[in-house]
Amino acid sequence: MSQALEARTRDGVPMTSQARTATAGRRAEFSAFVSAHSPSLLRAAFLLTGDQHLAEDLVQDALARTYRAWNRLDRAGNAAAYTRKVMYHLQVSWWRRRKVAETLTDAVPHRAARGRDVALEVTMHHALLKLTPAQRAAIVLRFFEDRTEVETARILGCSQSTVKTRTRRGLEKLRGLAPELEGMLS
Amino acid sequence: MTDEFRELLHRRADGVKSAPLAEPAMTAGRRLGYVRDSVAGVAAVAVAAGLVGGYLVLDPATGGAPTAEDGAVLPAVPTDAVAGEIGRWTALPETLVYGNNGLGSDQAASLVTGDTYETLPLPYFTDDDGGDVEHTPWFVSPNGMNVASATEEGLSIGRLDAEADTLVHESATLCGLINWSPDSSRVVVSDCAGDTVDLILVDAVSGAVNRLATDLPVEGEDSDWVTAIWNADGSRLIWGNTPLGFTIADADGSDPEPFDAGVLPNAAEILDQHTIDTKLLPGEAENPRTRITAVSADGNLVCHDVTYGDPTGYHAMDRVSGHIEPGCNYLLDVSTGQRIEFPEVDGEGYTKIVGLSAFGEVITRTLTDPADSGPGYGTVYRTDLWNAEGEKIDSLVEPQYYEDGGKGRVMLNVLWGYTS
Missing domain, CATH: 1.10.1740 (Rna Polymerase Sigma Factor; Chain: A)
Structure with missing residues (x-):
């Protein structure tokens, strides 16, 4: 380590030179x-x-x-x-x-399979994007990546209690933004 | 029930198109490489302002960096930063260090010693493809020898004349301002990764890092207005913001207690009426907020950089890359409630206090009457040194610019530090 x-400090070799010689x-x-x-x-x-x-x-x-x-x-x-x-x-x-504001393209990123409720997916994603970036990251880590609270805290560089708070507030906000998700989030 | 939600997330993400990212990532990674295309020597010993702040306790070292389990712990990494000394200021230094804004980028420092000028390009990424320039906030130490910067990777520290800096704290969520201790041996910056602001305290020489937790909220506009500084002899740490007040503690953040930073002035006390009429909205003149830039060794003198108006959208780091130097416009004796004035320069032009020594000496920088300036340029600064009794003991009319070969005229507006 x-x-x-x-090697990143003063070893006399600029980093770009190091990269070139990779x-x-x-x-x-x-x-x-x-x-x-x-x-x-x-x-x-x-x-x-x-x-x-x-x-x-x-x-x-x-x-x-x-x-x-x-x-x-x-x-x-x-x-x-x-x-x-x-x-x-x-x-x-x-x-x-400050450079990139999250926006949701209306286009579904793939062809809808039979039995899928694409409208619900889009509604959910619209709501997800309205959370704060920190809440959204906690939700994605916990429910998409299936990370534990400990793992999520480690990845986000915050405490476990912060993860709990962000997750709880994120879910509350999702319920408010998309009532059709209520049954999935309790 | 959340299983359905999990499934919904997966369905939404399924089918995202793959993309060939390896080559672009390698190209971008190389462009992030730190390069410095010239090296120059800097002679020095300490002078200048006491700045920076800190907090309460701590988990050692790793900060926002990947953990041991992740496999990328950053240990305490020795830097080549040089600590200085704390002594009386008996004369202005021979060499001044400026942020450079004459070369199409602020990623360079200019060292001016009498009639001798030297440009030190800094090793920070600049987009040279005509796109948005990603300014890297950088701060020179009081002794003029070191530089600390907040890149997108985190906090880096090194010598001003080095070819590359050492990444001492890996984080993409740094916020607020970077401040150096008066002896140039320590650095503090805020990290907004959590719901509350953490202070990242770094031994600039050894690279050791401590994370100090505060109860200052990250959400909202106030996190960028968090003050974190050491007092003028480096023995105490002060932190806080206008809405929640300030705390003072030992230099390592232990034994915190409330700190009386005094009452902020109405705008009429420090701004002329024309500025108030044209720049402030109704009611804003009675709504000051401050970032403290210096506190005397005994805690009685507090230097406030006071502004008025709506801070929404304000980012401290942006402000720095916008060439606004540190310093304050309101030096207050909190024990008497009286403003410390400099009659010889007050009223002459816009004056900022840019240095407060451990022994009470003060350095001011005044934008003088444009009539004194050369043809076509109205920005002549004069730097004055005052002793603790308020007597002027040294003065220097700064140069306005210099010609840097074929690169054009380099304006010298942002004074970062001094060397003796």
């Missing part, structure tokens, strides 16, 4: 990591942003930071957790929020 961090093996390793993990990241990012392109943008930003930190992440063994954490942090960051 400290070795990689030292081995083909490192690039291939990272590409394989992206192929394996980007689908699940994109799905969560779509729920967080409401838009395919914004989701790609969010995941790409997180992956870019993962790529920079690749050497100290012990490769793909823990890079997935790191990327997910960075993605959620970026989503709740005001730096990002």
Whole structure:
């Protein structure tokens, strides 16, 4: 760990030069990591942003930071957790929020299968996007990724009680915004 | 029942199209790399303002960074920052450090020593493709030797003349202002990851990080107005905001108690009538708010940067990248309730207090009468040093600009720090 961090400080080699000299093996390793993990990241990012392109943008930003930190992440063994954490942090960051306001495209991102209530899905997503970014992140982690409160707190960098509060308030707000979800959220 | 909700979320997310992200991510990752294209030497020892603040207790080191279980804990990482000394200010320093706004970006510092100018590009990402420039807020230490910055990755610290800085606290949710301790050995910044503001206290030399929890809410406009500073001798930590008041504690945040920051002035006390009439809405003149920028060693003098009006949408970091230097416009003796005035400069032009020493010396910076300036330029600043008795002991008319080769004229407006 400290070795990689030292490399980011004054070792006489600018970072871009380091990047340029990255081995083909490192690039291939990272590409394989992206192929394996980007689908699940994109799905969560779509729920967080409401838009395919914004989701790609969010995941790409997180992956870019993962790529920079690749050497100290012990490769793909823990890079997935790191990327997910960075993605959620970026989503709740005001730096990002000031550039991107969450919007929901009306288009369904895929063809509706038989028996699906697409209208309910859209209603739910509209309501989800009206939560604060922090509440939305807690809801997605708890109910989409099926993370425990402890895991969610760790990913979001906050206390377990904060996760509980955000989740409770988020669900309350969802009920108010979309009464048709009432039966699902009790 | 929530199983149905889980299923609904999954159905909504199913079928999101995959995208080829590896190459774009690698390209973007390389562009985030820190590069510095020139290096220069800086001679120094401490001077300048006491700034920064802190809180109450703490979980060590990791802050918003991935945890050990996630596999990316950031340990205390030695930086190459240099601590300074706290002593009397007997003369203005030979070298001034400016934020550079003449090169199409503020990601550079200018060091001015007499007739000698030097530009230090800082190692922060700038979008050079014509898109939005992502300004990186950066703050020079009082001794003029170090720089702390809030990048999208987190808090980085290093020497001003180094080629890259060390990431000491990984977080995408930094907020508020970065402040240095008077001896340039510590840094504090706020983190808005949770429902309440945490203070991130960093030993700038060793890189050790402590997270100090506060009860100041993140939601709403007030989190960007949180003050967190050390007093002028670095022995005490002060934090808070206008609505909730202020707290003072030991330097590490222990033993907190309420802090009397004094009563804020009506706008008429510090703004001219024309400004009040043209810039403020009805009622705003009676609604001041402050960010404290300095507190004397004994806690009696409090330097308030007072503003009026609606702060909604205001982001402290934006303000800094907008070239507004730290400093305050209202130095108050809270023991008497009287404003500390500088008759020789008050009324001459807009004056800010930019330094308060551990021994009571004060540095002011005055935007002088445009009639004194050179042709075509109305921004001539004069820096004055006052002793604790209010006598002027040194003065310097600052240069306005310099020509930086083919890059054009570099204006020297934002004074960040001093070197002796």
